[in-house]
Amino acid sequence: MENKSHAMAAGIFVIVVTALLAALALWLTRDRTHYTRYELSSRESVSGLQPQAAVRYKGVAVGKVTDIGFDTVVPGNVLIRIAVNTEAPITPTTFATLGYQGVTGLAHILLDDAAAPLTAPAPGPDGLPRLPLKTSPVAQLAEQGPLILAEVQQATERVNRALSDENQKLLTAAIANIGNAAGQLQQLGQKLEPAVAALPATLQALQKAGTSTAAAAQQVGQTTQRLNAPGGAIEQITEGTQALSRAADNLGGNTLPRMNDAADDVARAARQMGRFAGRVSDNPQSLIYGTGAPQPGPGEPGFTAPSPAH
Numbered sequence: 001m002e003n004k005s006h007a008m009a010a011g012i013f014v015i016v017v018t019a020l021l022a023a024l025a026l027w028l029t030r031d032r033t034h035y036t037r038y039e040l041s042s043r044e045s046v047s048g049l050q051p052q053a054a055v056r057y058k059g060v061a062v063g064k065v066t067d068i069g070f071d072t073v074v075p076g077n078v079l080i081r082i083a084v085n086t087e088a089p090i091t092p093t094t095f096a097t098l099g100y101q102g103v104t105g106l107a108h109i110l111l112d113d114a115a116a117p118l119t120a121p122a123p124g125p126d127g128l129p130r131l132p133l134k135t136s137p138v139a140q141l142a143e144q145g146p147l148i149l150a151e152v153q154q155a156t157e158r159v160n161r162a163l164s165d166e167n168q169k170l171l172t173a174a175i176a177n178i179g180n181a182a183g184q185l186q187q188l189g190q191k192l193e194p195a196v197a198a199l200p201a202t203l204q205a206l207q208k209a210g211t212s213t214a215a216a217a218q219q220v221g222q223t224t225q226r227l228n229a230p231g232g233a234i235e236q237i238t239e240g241t242q243a244l245s246r247a248a249d250n251l252g253g254n255t256l257p258r259m260n261d262a263a264d265d266v267a268r269a270a271r272q273m274g275r276f277a278g279r280v281s282d283n284p285q286s287l288i289y290g291t292g293a294p295q296p297g298p299g300e301p302g303f304t305a306p307s308p309a310h
Contacts, residue, residue, distance in 0.1 A: 035063060035083035039130045040096050040109070041071045041121060042078045048100060048107035055082050056099070057111040062088040065109060073124050081128070082109055090131075092117040098136040 046068065055063035063084035071077035084090060088111070095118055099110040111131075121130040161167075229235075298305075 034086045036086050036090070037066070037081060037083050037128050038090075039124055039126070039128045040080040040082065040133045041074055041124075041130060042080060042098070042133050043074075043076065044098070044135060046078050046080065046098065046107065048105040049080070049098065049109075050106075053106070053108045055084060055109040055111065057084075057088050057090075058113075062111070063109075071124070073122075079124070080109070084111075092120070094118075095132040095134050097134050100136075 049065065049068060051065050051068060053065040054061050055065065063082055065080060066083050067079075067081040069079050071079040082096075090111070091113065093113045093116065094111055095114055097110045097112070099108050100106070101108065118132045120132060123129055
């Protein structure tokens with residue numbers, strides 16, 4: 001009986017110690033964090049997401065996934081409930097995405113902020129606030145996968161057409177032509193070597209010519225400065241031109257009118273001399289006896305009418 005009583009006491013002691021250790025472990029590992037619960041409604045697959053999965057805000061763990069089920073408000077969507085530390089800076093710009101860890105396929109919830117406030121979805125039947133859920137890059141890649149594969153297939157077909165037998169022959173011929181052209185360029189380079197060798201002398205001659213041209217230009221500049229200097233040739237030519245202009249003005253304004261008047265006087269004197277010579281030619285005696293009294297005209301005393309001609 002004593003052995004049985006000792007065994008029972010030992011068993012009870014072990015059970016009590018185990019219970020105490022379990023209670024101590026629960027007490028030490030209890031979560032004292034205060035959480036705020038949110039809901040996420042996802043239309044994409046949540047493969048790899050499990051309850052107790054981490055919730056991270058910009059990479060910092062701020063909560064965990066508490067439940068995964070179906071959304072009764074939006075048929076076909078998956079409803080995810082999360083618990084987020086009340087100290088996490090959740091604002092109207094905060095949104096959620098599904099993140100995947102490496103190649104393990106394990107998913108978690110990523111929280112981040114947008115540049116502007118977002119329209120939050122209406123709360124579900126439980127009254128928990130819902131955060132906007134954006135499509136993850138993996139989901140976008142999965143959606144674009146068929147299009148990418150189609151484009152890859154088209155590119156492959158184009159490459160196959162480009163590498164057809166006919167195009168390969170054309171490519172071989174083009175490479176041969178390029179080789180021939182390279183050989184011709186090499187021959188041309190060999191022919192141009194003497195000209196290239198003569199380039200330094202040519203450049204030196206051009207440099208000398210440029211120096212001579214610069215010197216000539218400098219001399220021309222000096223000559224131009226001398227011509228334009230005060231009292232220079234250009235100024236003297238200008239003054240001479242102005243003097244000729246004044247002389248022409250004087251000639252046209254004074255001398256020419258006087259010469260015209262003198263020419264008129266000479267013309268009148270010549271006409272008078274002409275008339276005088278005509279009278280002398282008609283009556284030469286007038287030089288000795290004078291012109292005499294003029295004969296009376298009709299109606300004057302002593303007028304005698306000439307006899308009519310027979």
